[in-house]
Amino acid sequence: xxxxxxxxxxxxxxxxxxxxxxxxxxxxxxxxxxxxxxxxxxxxxxxxxxxxxxxxxxxxxxxxxxxxxxxxxxxxxxxxxxxxxxxxxxxxxxxxxxxxxxxxxxxxxxxxxxxxxxxxxxxxxxxxxxxxxxxxxxxxxxxxxxxxxxxxxxxxxxxxxxxxxxxxxxxxxxxxxxxxxxxxxxxxxxxxxxxxxxxxxxxxxxxxxxxxxxxxxxxxxxxxxxxxxxxxxxxxxxxx
Numbered sequence: 001x002x003x004x005x006x007x008x009x010x011x012x013x014x015x016x017x018x019x020x021x022x023x024x025x026x027x028x029x030x031x032x033x034x035x036x037x038x039x040x041x042x043x044x045x046x047x048x049x050x051x052x053x054x055x056x057x058x059x060x061x062x063x064x065x066x067x068x069x070x071x072x073x074x075x076x077x078x079x080x081x082x083x084x085x086x087x088x089x090x091x092x093x094x095x096x097x098x099x100x101x102x103x104x105x106x107x108x109x110x111x112x113x114x115x116x117x118x119x120x121x122x123x124x125x126x127x128x129x130x131x132x133x134x135x136x137x138x139x140x141x142x143x144x145x146x147x148x149x150x151x152x153x154x155x156x157x158x159x160x161x162x163x164x165x166x167x168x169x170x171x172x173x174x175x176x177x178x179x180x181x182x183x184x185x186x187x188x189x190x191x192x193x194x195x196x197x198x199x200x201x202x203x204x205x206x207x208x209x210x211x212x213x214x215x216x217x218x219x220x221x222x223x224x225x226x227x228x229x230x231x232x233x234x235x236x237x238x239x240x
Contacts, residue, residue, distance in 0.1 A: 149218075
């Protein structure tokens with residue numbers, strides 16, 4: 001289990017062991033993992049090494065601590081929403097996942113009548129159309145199709161889409177974002193989405209349509225976001 005002759009540091013071996021137990025569901029979501037003392041006896045390592053490994057896994061989003069109770073397995077597919085708009089990048093940071101974006105297409109189109117209504121622009125106005133895959137911890141998690149008002153963002157380099165679009169709006173363009181309207185529905189993966197998201201045809205997907213608005217009331221973008229149902233869940237807190 002732990003090879004003290006290995007070049008891999010012992011704390012890294014412990015992390016790999018716990019991750020493997022989580023993956024196999026020996027340590028299931030929201031269940032408490034063995035205590036420090038139990039792990040010390042089980043793995044024959046020092047308390048300091050156990051604490052280092054556990055601390056790293058907490059920071060990476062695999063575990064969470066409850067004071068006076070112990071350390072528990074975190075659901076790394078569950079996003080917590082509390083009446084606040086957060087970007088996908090921020091959601092993945094919350095889960096401790098490493099995110100990579102792969103741009104599939106990037107072009108300028110003239111708004112059709114349907115798109116002009118959806119994006120709140122005039123018919124034939126130039127619109128930036130983008131499609132990309134968001135890959136979290138090497139798993140294609142989300143397939144996004146964006147329509148962005150070119151009037152509001154001007155010329156945009158394709159490289160921007162490899163990072164956080166919300167960061168670009170706020171930190172580079174200095175736009176003041178205010179709120180979004182989102183519609184959520186469950187659908188089955190078709191041939192195209194199943195290939196892009198590397199899942200089976202008819203696998204469950206979560207489709208979220210979102211309209212993002214600025215403080216001045218103008219709509220900035222419209223996005224259709226296809227999430228893998230086996231990899232993405234949302235917990236929404238609503239206060240009466």
